[in-house]
Amino acid sequence: MSVAEIKYIDKPHPITGLTNGKLGIWLFLASEVMLFGALFSSLILLRVGSSDWPHGKNILDVPLATLNTIILITSSVTMVMAWASLKMDRFDKFKLYMGATIALSCAFLVIKFFEYSPKFSHYEAFLKPAAVSKYEDHLTGKASISGHIEKQTDDEIVFKPDTPKGDHGADHGAEHDGHAEHAEITIDRADIHRLTSFGPWHSNFLGIYFTMTGLHGLHIIGGIVVNAWLLFPGSVMFRKERERFEGRVECAGLYWHFVDLVWIFLFPTLYLL
Amino acid sequence: MAEHAHDIAKHVKVYIVIFAVLMVLTLVTVGVSYLELSIMSAVIVAMFVASIKGSLVACYFMHLIDERKIIYWVLALTVFFFIVLMAIPSLDVHSGEGVVVNR
Numbered sequence: 001m002s003v004a005e006i007k008y009i010d011k012p013h014p015i016t017g018l019t020n021g022k023l024g025i026w027l028f029l030a031s032e033v034m035l036f037g038a039l040f041s042s043l044i045l046l047r048v049g050s051s052d053w054p055h056g057k058n059i060l061d062v063p064l065a066t067l068n069t070i071i072l073i074t075s076s077v078t079m080v081m082a083w084a085s086l087k088m089d090r091f092d093k094f095k096l097y098m099g100a101t102i103a104l105s106c107a108f109l110v111i112k113f114f115e116y117s118p119k120f121s122h123y124e125a126f127l128k129p130a131a132v133s134k135y136e137d138h139l140t141g142k143a144s145i146s147g148h149i150e151k152q153t154d155d156e157i158v159f160k161p162d163t164p165k166g167d168h169g170a171d172h173g174a175e176h177d178g179h180a181e182h183a184e185i186t187i188d189r190a191d192i193h194r195l196t197s198f199g200p201w202h203s204n205f206l207g208i209y210f211t212m213t214g215l216h217g218l219h220i221i222g223g224i225v226v227n228a229w230l231l232f233p234g235s236v237m238f239r240k241e242r243e244r245f246e247g248r249v250e251c252a253g254l255y256w257h258f259v260d261l262v263w264i265f266l267f268p269t270l271y272l273l
Numbered sequence: 274m275a276e277h278a279h280d281i282a283k284h285v286k287v288y289i290v291i292f293a294v295l296m297v298l299t300l301v302t303v304g305v306s307y308l309e310l311s312i313m314s315a316v317i318v319a320m321f322v323a324s325i326k327g328s329l330v331a332c333y334f335m336h337l338i339d340e341r342k343i344i345y346w347v348l349a350l351t352v353f354f355f356i357v358l359m360a361i362p363s364l365d366v367h368s369g370e371g372v373v374v375n376r
């Protein structure tokens with residue numbers, strides 16, 4: 001039985017003018033556009049159909065997201081510099097830039113962890129209509145109170161509410177500032193219609209936020225795995241089949257820039273609008 | 274594309290310039306969000322700036338500014354279907370039967 005050889009992996013195909021790998025990664029990216037496009041389309045549908053869509057800035061952490069934007073753009077530059085270094089026959093520089101790309105990618109995920117985690121210890125208590133007047137002094141235009149749970153029993157919950165805006169993001173900062181939180185408030189469990197943390201189950205906004213940023217985060221992890229392989233075991237190929245290795249780095253770079261490109265649109269759409 | 278080392282060295286300078294522009298545009302995006310614009314104006318400005326940033330990444334980091342025709346054809350097809358995908362919610366909204374959801 002003969003072994004089929006995969007052709008045009010290091011030399012361009014005479015018809016397309018591209019290596020098969022490069023054409024393949026572009027087709028993959030086209031499918032990725034449709035994947036994220038479907039989620040952006042869902043976001044538009046949810047937002048347009050909602051009577052009360054929150055402002056991203058009031059729920060999410062804009063400074064951390066801005067820092068992550070800067071980190072991801074920087075990683076895109078280091079990635080393209082890694083490829084350029086190979087082309088200029090500077091394998092040492094390639095290692096340096098690829099290492100920097102991986103380090104920045106990991107930093108992105110660490111920051112994402114710090115952005116996600118406070119949301120799971122932060123709660124919102126939606127009050128029953130009949131109980132709204134009882135807590136009127138603590139409400140800020142809606143029939144709910146959000147903050148941290150200080151203590152809870154079978155009958156009542158002691159809440160440390162957020163700032164007067166009643167938003168999650170502002171309170172996250174207040175934890176560190178130590179001046180913006182209100183005095184504790186005790187809520188009867190019987191007055192609560194629904195008690196939930198700010199996880200994806202909280203609302204459609206947080207549902208789509210976690211879905212989109214989570215999927216993007218998985219793409220970051222995928223990129224780290226591929227880039228780490230190219231930096232360590234995969235780099236042996238540079239000495240044996242240089243053109244093929246350059247092609248692999250180029251394809252990994254195209255994927256990585258796409259991940260950056262998706263974030264460029266996710267950032268304003270979810271956090272700033 | 275097959276390129277020589279001296280061509281790549283020129284590209285590196287361009288990458289640095291693009292990096293600086295992307296950083297400035299990121300600050301512009303955040304800065305504009307703090308202006309009290311109407312939601313429609315805010316969406317237009319944010320998407321306009323994001324489109325410029327996205328185009329710079331695609332054109333220079335992904336080298337789309339100088340690529341083979343077949344890739345342009347693949348992307349043209351993708352853009353067409355992406356626009357269709359984005360237009361689907363508008364069909365629902367204009368039908369007047371859109372699902373009204375809470376938050």
